[in-house]
Amino acid sequence: MIEALILTGFLGSGKTTLLGRLLRRPEFSRTAVIINEFGEIGLDHELIEASEDSLIELQTGCLCCKIRNDLATTIHDLLRRRDEGTVAPFTRLVIETSGLADPAPVLQTLMTDAAIAARVVLGGIVTTVDAVNGADTLDREEISAKQAAVADRLLLTKTDLASPPPALMLRLKELNATAPVLIARHGEIDAHDLCNGPLYDPLTRSVDVRSWLGSAPTHEHHHGHDGIDTFALVRSEPLRAVTLTLFLEAIAEHCGADLLRLKGIVNILESPERPAVIHGVQHVFHPPTWLPGWPSGDRQSRLIFIVRGIPRRWVEALLATLDAEVAEVSASMSS
C-alpha cells in the first residue's frame, strides 16, 4: 500500500517550506508529490527542490472545488506510470492542498475512489499553523479553523520568529484536542513525528488507535464565528451493531458537510473482544475496521466529533433514542 499524507494549512503558513525540507530527507526519497496551487500560474513547485526520486505534479485551481475530479485523475495517472516503470516506485504520496482548500473533499476522494482506495491508504492529515499570524488567521478565516480541526497532526511553523502565543495554543486545543501539536524550527521537523502512524503505520499495517484518538475532550468547546466544536461521547455499555449503523446513517443524513470528522473506537455487543474503529468525513464513512483486540484495558466506546454547529445534546439524544428502540425491538424478537 502507498501511504498518502495530506499537507494542508492556510496561505503562507509554511507548507511549501516544510515540504521542500522533507523531500531532502532520505525517509522521503520515494515520495510522489501533488501540489495544488490556486491561481493561473503556480509557483510553489518552483520553490521545491525535489530529490531524484521525487515526483511533482502540478494542478492549478482548488482541489476542494473545481478540480476535485482532477485529483483522482492525477493519482490514477501517477499509479499507472508507477506500474509502467516510467516513474520511481514511490511508497508515499504527499498531497499539498492550496491554502484556501477544504481538506474534506480531498479525503473523500481517497476514500471513495475504489481504484485509488485499493492501493492508497490514508496516512494522516498534517496542518501547518503559523506561530506569528496563526491566532488571527484562525479567528478571521473559517477555512483555516476547519483545516486545523480535521488534522491528525498540527504543526507550528515560524517558531523561530516568535514563540507560539498561549492564546494560539489554547485555540488549537479547543479546535482539535486530539491532534498532537508539533513544532517546526526553520521548516525542520522530525519526519518520524510527522508521519508515523497517526492513521496508518506502514510497519505494522495497522492503526495506532490510542495515538489517533489522543486525549478525547470531555466537554464541548464553543467557538466564535466559525462555530466549530469538538466533543467526545464516552460510553461504557456496548452498542448493538444495528444501533451504530442507524446512528451513523442519521448523523450523515442530518449533519452532512457540518460533520467535519468523526472518529472512534466502539465496543460492539456482538463482538466484545474485537472493537470497531470508525472514521467518517462529512457523509462519507469508511467501513468499520475490526481490530484484533482492545488496544488497552479501557473498553469504553469513544466517539470523537469535530463538527460545525451541531449540538452535542442532539447527538447524545439521538444515540440514546436509537439505543432504546433497537433494544426494545431485539427484546420483542427474542421473546
Add this chain to the structure above:
Amino acid sequence: MTAAPSDLLCELLAQSLSAWHVSGEVRRESGSAILISGGGRQILVEPAPPGLPFRWHVTVDDRKRPAISVVAVLRQTREALDPGYATQRVRVAAFPLVLT
C-alpha cells in the same frame, strides 16, 4: 412499545428543532403520541399498533405515513419543517480505514 422510546424520542425531537434552527415546540399528547408544532405546521408522531412492520406513524397535514424507525421519523419530520433540507445519505468508502 414501552414508554421509554417515546420519552426519548420526545427529547430528541425537541433537541432536533434546536439543531435545525426551527422555532417551535414538542409536547407529549395522550398515550405515547408526540405533537410537534413548528414552521406553521403540526406533526403528530404516534407509535404504530403492534403487528405492523414499522414502529411509528407520522402525520403531516392529515397525511399519515409509516416510519420504520426513529431515523425515518427524523427524516419525515425534518422534510416537513425544514424546506431547505436536502437528504444526504451516508456513503460508504471503498475500503476500510486500515488493513488488519
